[in-house]
Amino acid sequence: MKDLAEAALNAAQVKGAGYADVRLDEHVQQDIIVKNGQLAAVSDDASEGFGVRVLVDGAWGFAGSARLDRAEVEEVVDRAIRIARASARVRSTPVDLGPPVTSRGHYRTPLERDPFTVPLTEKVDLLLRADAAMGAVKGVSIREGSMEFLRQRKVFASTEGAFIEQELYEAGAGIEATATSPDEVQNRSYPNSFGRHQGSGGYEYVTAMQLDRHGQRIGEEAVALLTAPQCPSGVKTLILDASQTALQIHESCGHPTELDRVFGTEAAYAGTSFMTPEKLNHLQYGSPQVTITADAVTPTGLGTFGWDDEGVPAQQSFLIKEGLFVGYLTSRETASVLGQQSNGTMRADGWNRIPLIRMTNVSLQPGDSSLEQMIAETRDGVYMETNRSWSIDDKRLNFQFGTQLAYEIVNGKRGRLLKNATYAGITPEFWNSCDAVAGKSEWSVWGLANCGKGQPPQTAHVAHGAAPARFQHVKVGILK
């Protein structure tokens, strides 16, 4: 691989690139699905290839190919250079990458048990046990459980002298029970929605979930939701569980602090951001309880790695400090526009894509409350758990979320189970209404493996550290 990388960089320089980098990537993925007591799917997917990114006359070109040989390297470099020259004809301002990045090294995800060495039967047995636990509940009509394991070996090299090898592992799993009636479909999933809970690490990440111990509970909850009363409409105190808080961070803080989006490069697709540069260090984004960081070092985070796809080392930075908007997620190119240096968030979802600014582990720091205390202090509220639907406008201001499960809170006590719960708000108003965040013992890292951005589309795997949190005067029950 090193030889091909060097060949690509040499060819790019000879053909006129002012800067070039190459990523060689080998990706292996195993997926297992158990449905209604049967093994429904097992697949084993492999992909390898390389991509060359060049700057010519201050403009970008990129080309990639699955064919890993010298002749193809020459052809792909030619293609990238030609594309960059075409870009230069319709360039706005020349790209400035700021100071050179010369990182060298090797990183491997810490893990206890390589998921690719765990026998398939062991994985399937665990899913079948969880399936049986859900199936024991009368009224559960659809049961599904899944696992996913990923291994990515990648090499990054640049004409500035960077040379990095990384071996990244992910493991994920989840179960879901669905119950239906003539007018209702209700589902409950564990540990998270979106099919599974995922983190960087080995098979130990999956066994720690104890899927089989939660099957019966979520089955019972799905059935109970069919006949539960509708979440009432009104303005109430809202308490979110940690997983829904994580998605709230993702949509209303993670995305709007992506500096490429702020500069308009996602405007025609994923949208822009209300968090524009003149608001930096001025916008009171949230209450003093709200401190949000971005880091690529938290254990088990899907945004944890050694270096990003521009060779910038993993690091931690503040986005929101005690409510004040203080930082962005940046790349070399965007950071230099603000006179900053990249904080290492550029990632591509494969060899055939250019890196974009992607969330790393964007986390709400723990507070000093607890879920129990938050409920006890609430007179008229709703507790909501596990995401069911999510939508936010193109500037990341106007949002509406729905959750699988909710409970009313009356005079400090958890009341009736509620179905079809939704809440809506405007980002800074919502985060400024946050008056409590649970502490470290209830804080955990939630992986989201379905974050879409870019054209052609890319899916990033990102994470959010979060704890249950409370918000005042929130509009709930949009669906009557």
Add this chain to the structure above:
Amino acid sequence: MKSMETARLTEQTEVKRFIDKLLQASPAAQTEVMVTEWDSALTRFANNGIHQNVAERDVSVRVRVVKDGKTGVASINQMNESAASDVLKRAIAIADLQSKGEVVPMPGPAESRPVEAWSDATAGATPEERADFVEAICARAKRAGLKAFGAFSTGAEQFAIANSLGVYHHHRSTEATINSVVMGDAGSGYADRGAINVQDLDKDEIADEVIDKAQRNQNAQPVEPGTYEVVLEEYAVAEMLEFMSYTGFSALAVEEDRSFMRLGERITGDAVTIWDDGLDASGLPAPFDFEGVPKQRVDLIKKGVATGVAYDMMTATTEGRQSTGHGLPAPNTEGPFATNLFMQPGSVAKPDLISGIKRGIWVTRFWYVRIVHPKLSIITGMTRDGTFLIENGKVTRPVKDLRFTQSMLEALDGTLGVSTTTKLQIGEFIGASRVPAVHLKAFTFTS
């Protein structure tokens, strides 16, 4: 446009030879091989300049084996002898390592009707041609004091599927798409187009639409949320249909009692007729599905009555009927998917859809639509890039974007007008829809 580069795809005979050898080498009782190869490029622009410009060549070889009542699926992105051996070995290993699982039947051979979906001009589109196209839109926007953003892509693909029961189908296609948002200081507009032949994309027509919309959508003022009569442009209608397909048009969704489709019952207004047809050349045609079954037309909603759903091999076998050719690649637990949707045009010229509206909202497009309740067909989302107030039959002013939370069936139940013209909307990930604009009696905006 003069082409200087041609998409590099493997010769069809070579693909066939590769598949045949793989099938012959398989020790499994049944084997399926799917090859997808593509060569595509995309030029992305923002603030009136190109900022990303990419190209890729890749292939996917996907093998499904059924051995002793067990299924294994593996894929690799190389098309050579060692890759074939590796992917087959892995698929067999998966089947061998499991106790009995669910087996999705493979189809036997059946003729598929060839459909033309190839354009040499698209396959040969160059980076310079894409840059010229983009430059024309950016220049027009700049002259108007606006900024253009968007992406222009061209690509070529071949898809072949075969199995050990004698199925072999091959199809090649091209696709060119352009989308653009144009922004002023206080508002934006949107336009997109898609075609098989890149020469069918008219840069001036796109620039006219997106710039006009952006200019009319400046300094929008808020309007009270509530229930309004609406005109939905084709962009919004296509998105609504895609969500209907995703949640309700599948036989598995009906079988699992999570679909809004109540077959034989009236579920929308009688002005609504929706079908799926993978062979209609005015869409984005594909003659067979990802299981190797030839596509059949499926009437989904006929004059407001739910008449049919899409089937794949699994759901068809369960119900003792034929697949309609709507299977997805193995392994698939999501069920069949209708990907070539059509909505019947009506009798009203698009500009006249507003003529009878006293007070209503004109919606250019939706954004970030998500399902709130699948069985009640309720979705939420925002309007974007051109939302206008209609008063006494005229568009009077732009309004701030609104969030809607609305049952799709209830909205279509009040269909008061359907445009005479339709537009091809290429889906973000798969398939396409050809739809008209519609005038609906009631649509609920919640904030």
